[in-house]
Amino acid sequence: xxxxxxxxxxxxYQKIKPEIDSEIQQVIDTASFIxxxxxxxxxxxxxxxxGVKHVIPVGNGTDALQIxxxxxxxxxxxxxxxxxxxxxxxxxxxxxxGLIPVLVDxxxxxxxxxxDALKKAITPKTKAIVPVHxxxxxxxxxxxxxxxxxxxxxxxxxACQSIGASYFFSDGTSKKSGCMGDIGCTSFFxxxxxxxxxxxxxxxxxxxxxxxxxxxxxxxxxxxxxxxDEVGVNSRLDSIQAAVLDVKLKRLDAxxxxxxxxxxxxxxxxxxxxxxxxxxxxxxxxxxxxxYTIQLNGIDRPGLxxxxxxxxxPSMVYYPIPLHLQKAYQDARYCSGDxxxxxxLSKTVLSLPMHTELTExxxxxxxxAVLNYx
Ligand SMILES: *Cc1c(COP(=O)(O)O)cnc(C)c1O
Numbered sequence: 001x002x003x004x005x006x007x008x009x010x011x012x013y014q015k016i017k018p019e020i021d022s023e024i025q026q027v028i029d030t031a032s033f034i035x036x037x038x039x040x041x042x043x044x045x046x047x048x049x050x051g052v053k054h055v056i057p058v059g060n061g062t063d064a065l066q067i068x069x070x071x072x073x074x075x076x077x078x079x080x081x082x083x084x085x086x087x088x089x090x091x092x093x094x095x096x097x098g099l100i101p102v103l104v105d106x107x108x109x110x111x112x113x114x115x116d117a118l119k120k121a122i123t124p125k126t127k128a129i130v131p132v133h134x135x136x137x138x139x140x141x142x143x144x145x146x147x148x149x150x151x152x153x154x155x156x157x158x159a160c161q162s163i164g165a166s167y168f169f170s171d172g173t174s175k176k177s178g179c180m181g182d183i184g185c186t187s188f189f190x191x192x193x194x195x196x197x198x199x200x201x202x203x204x205x206x207x208x209x210x211x212x213x214x215x216x217x218x219x220x221x222x223x224x225x226x227x228x229d230e231v232g233v234n235s236r237l238d239s240i241q242a243a244v245l246d247v248k249l250k251r252l253d254a255x256x257x258x259x260x261x262x263x264x265x266x267x268x269x270x271x272x273x274x275x276x277x278x279x280x281x282x283x284x285x286x287x288x289x290x291x292y293t294i295q296l297n298g299i300d301r302p303g304l305x306x307x308x309x310x311x312x313x314p315s316m317v318y319y320p321i322p323l324h325l326q327k328a329y330q331d332a333r334y335c336s337g338d339x340x341x342x343x344x345l346s347k348t349v350l351s352l353p354m355h356t357e358l359t360e361x362x363x364x365x366x367x368x369a370v371l372n373y374x
Contacts, residue, residue, distance in 0.1 A: 001359075001361055001362060001365065002359075002362070003312065004312060004313050004314065004353050004362055004365070004366065005314060005353060005355070006191075006314050006315075006316055006351070006353050006354070006355070007190075007191040007353075007354070007355045008355045008356075008357045008358075009190055009191070009195070009355075011357040012255075012355070012356050012357055016247060016248070016251070019247050020243075020244060020247050023038075023243040023244065023246070023247055024240055024243055024244065026038075026243070027239045027240050027243050028240075032239055033238055033239050033240065034236060034238055034239065035236070035239075036239035036242075037239075038239040038240075038242040038243045038246065039057055039237055039238075039239055039242040041242070041246060042057065042237075042242040042243075042245050042246040042249070043055045043056075043057055043202075043242075045246060045249055046202065046245075046249060049176075049249060049252070050176045050178070050179050050204060051175070051176060051179065052176070052178075052179040052184075052204045052205070052206055053205065053206045053207075053208070053211070054203075054204065054205050054206070054207075054208070054211035055202050055203070055204055056202060056203040056204075056205075056211060056214050056215050056218060057200070057201075057202050057236070057237035057242065058200075058201045058202060058203060058218050058235040058236065058237060059199060059200070059201060059234075059235035059236055059237065060187060060188075060189070060199040060200060060201040060235075061089060061158075061160040061185060061186060061187025061188075061189065061192075061201040062089040062092065062093060062187075062201070063201055063218070063233065063235040064160075064185035064186065064187070064201040064202060064203045064235075065089055065090060065093045065130070065156070065158060065185045066093040066096065066097065066233070067203060067214050067217050067218050067233065067235060068156045068183040068185055068203055068214065069093055069094065069097055069099065069128070069156065070097065070214075070217050070232075070233075071183070071210055071213045071214045071217055072127070072128060072154050072156075072182075074097070074099055074127050074128065076097075076098035076099065077098070077099070077100060077125065078099050078100065078125055078126075078127040078128075079099070079100045079101075079102045079123060079125045079126045079127060080094045080099050080100065080101055080102065080126075080127065080128045080129070080130060081102045081103075081104055081113075081118055081121050081122070081126060081128070081129045081130070082094065082101055082102070082103065082104075082113070082129075082130040082131075082132070082158075082323075083103070083104060083105070083106045083112065083113040083114075083131070083132055083134075083342070084103040084104065084105060084106070084322040084323045084324045084339050084342045085105075085106045085111060085134070085319060085322050085323075085339075085341070085342035085345055085346065086132040086134060086158070086319065086323065087132075087160070087318075087319065088323060088326065089158075089160070090130050090132060090158050091103065091323045091329060094130070095329070099127075100125070101323075101329070102121050102123075102126070103322075103323055103324045103334065103339070104117035104118055104120075104121045104339070105117045105338075105339040105340070105341045105342050106134075106339075106341050106342050106345070107140075107341070108341045108344075108345075109280035109282075110134075110137060110139070110140075110280060110282060111134045111135060111293070111345060111349075112131065112132065112133065112134050112137065112138075112139035112140065113129075113131045113132065113139050113140075113144070114341070115140050115143045115144065115147070118144065118147060119147060122147075122151050122153075126151065126153055127153060127154060128153055128154040128155070128156055129144060129147075129148055129153055129154070129155050129156070129181075130155075130156045130157075130158055131144055131155070131157055131158065131181075132158040132160075132161075133157065133158065133159050133161060133162035133165065133177050133178075133285075134161060135161055135279070135287075135289070135290050135291040135292075135293050135318075135351075136161050136162050136165055136193065136259075136287050136288040136289045136290035136291065137162065137165065137279075137281070137282065137285050137286075137287040137288075138162060138165055138166075138167040138177050138180075138282075138284070138285035138286075139157075140282075140284065141157075141167050141180045141181070141284075142167075142169050142170060142284065144181075145180060145181065148181075154181075154182045154183070155180070155181030155182050155183075156181060156182065156183045156184070156185065157177070157178050157180060157181045157183070157184040157185065158185055159177045159178030159184045159185060159186045159204075160185065160186050160187040160189075160192065160201075161192065161193070161290035161291070162177040162178070162186075162193075162288060162290065163176075163177060163178065163186050163192070163193050163194045163252070163288070164176070164177070164193060164194070164252050164253060164256045164288050165177040165256075165285060165286050165287065165288045166285065166286045167180060167284060167285050168283070168284050168285070169284075177285075177288075178204045179204050179206070182205065182207060182210065183203060183204065183205045183207075183210060183214070184203070184204035184205070185201065185202075185203055185204075186201060186202050186204070187200070187201045188200030188201055188202070188237070188241065188245055192290065193252065193255065193256060193259070193288055193290050194245060194248055194249060194252050194255075195248070196241035196242075196244045196245050196248075197240070197241065197244050198238075198240075198241055199241075200237045200238075200241040200242075200245065201235075201237070202237070203218075216229065216230065216232060217230065217232040217233060218232065218233065218234075218235045218236070219232060219234070219236075220232040220233070220234055255356045256288040256289075258356040258357075258358075259288060259289040259290075259292075259354060259355070259356060260286075260287070260288070260289060262289070262292065262354060262355075262358045262363060263279070263287070263289045263292050263354070265360070265363045265367070266278065266292055266294075266352065266363065266366075266367060267279070269363075269367040269371065270294065270367070270370070270371075272371070273371065273374050274297060275296065275297045275298055275299050275374045276294050276295070276296065276297065276299075276370070276374065277294060277295035277296075277297055278294055279292065279293060279294070289354055290354075291318055291351045291354055292351060292352050292353075292354040293318065293349050293350065293351045293352075294349070294350055294351075294352065295345065295348045295349055295350075296348050296349075296350055297348070299373070299374060301317070301347070301348070301350060303373070304350065304370070304373050305317075305350070307369070307372075307373045308366075308369055308370070308373075311365075311369050313352075313353070313365070313366050313369055314353060315350055315351060315352055315353075316350075316351045317346075317349060317350060317351070318349065318351050319346060319349075320346055321346060322339060322342040322343060322346050324338060324339060324342075325343075352366060352370070353366060
């Protein structure tokens with residue numbers, strides 16, 4: 001059996017090595033490392049895959065979120081609502097731009113932003129909502145879009161973990177993750193569902209004016225060369241990363257379905273015990289399992305992690321500390337106990353190995369070890 005990893009990128013690469021190597025070599029041979037044809041090609045292919053009008057490739061997912069928020073014309077002191085149980089990037093860019101991150105609790109089943117908590121957090125200063133499609137499943141976007149429309153708020157989706165997931169609206173239409181709000185953001189960090197060989201990210205929008213503005217912001221606020229109309233940043237996806245991503249994009253649906261199959265195996269085995277709560281699947285979204293995250297019901301988490309590690313099985317806690325309890329984000333507005341769902345999850349969740357190459361033998365080995373400890 002192979003060494004079990006949380007994410008096995010080596011094995012994935014071995015299967016597509018000739019194609020990847022030749023695409024990378026082409027970029028090297030043509031020496032068009034920045035803004036080359038590969039970037040445009042990947043952008044077009046991703047637009048077609050997502051069914052979205054504009055994809056703007058950028059340097060990473062955090063930049064994508066920052067550029068999105070910069071484009072909305074918000075003023076210092078404006079409030080942006082985001083969940084407290086997530087990766088730090090969302091709150092970080094809000095704070096860096098002089099905006100006020102307003103944290104809210106998450107839904108106990110989906111781990112995504114709680115719609116009730118969101119409604120209660122809206123004030124006259126609220127300008128935007130940043131829902132995070134955590135672990136690969138879309139947040140309750142129909143409700144979120146409705147609330148945003150009623151309150152005149154922007155919606156910027158953090159789709160860094162959910163690329164390829166679909167959302168089903170009650171009128172029978174469906175959209176891809178990141179393509180429902182005003183703007184969607186994703187990351188191509190190597191371990192993401194669509195990952196490159198370094199850093200990368202992209203912004204999605206159907207709004208022409210926002211697309212033009214974000215394209216300029218990502219390029220030093222420049223439309224005509226050396227004419228800077230606004231303060232921008234330098235954030236680019238390079239050609240080598242675009243070449244890798246274009247090869248993997250063709251396989252994204254197959255990769256996501258490999259993850260779903262692994263998740264189905266885990267779910268089936270863990271349904272035998274009440275000590276493990278498996279991920280809740282909603283009727284409105286597919287789940288692309290960026291992470292396979294269980295909740296432990298009365299099991300000692302560090303003990304289980306050590307037991308697994310002794311059997312060479314890695315596991316991770318995403319995320320051990322909610323944002324409102326992070327040192328850098330300490331704020332008189334929040335204290336321990338404010339967001340009970342997020343705080344409970346941070347103590348009980350455990351993510352198990354999840355990637356595109358897991359074999360039945362490996363899944364059997366992992367699940368048997370977990371059950372043995374229960
Ligand atoms: C990975 C991730 C980001 C940041 O992406 P980078 O490319 O690492 O900057 C932001 N939000 C979420 C939810 C993520 O998982």
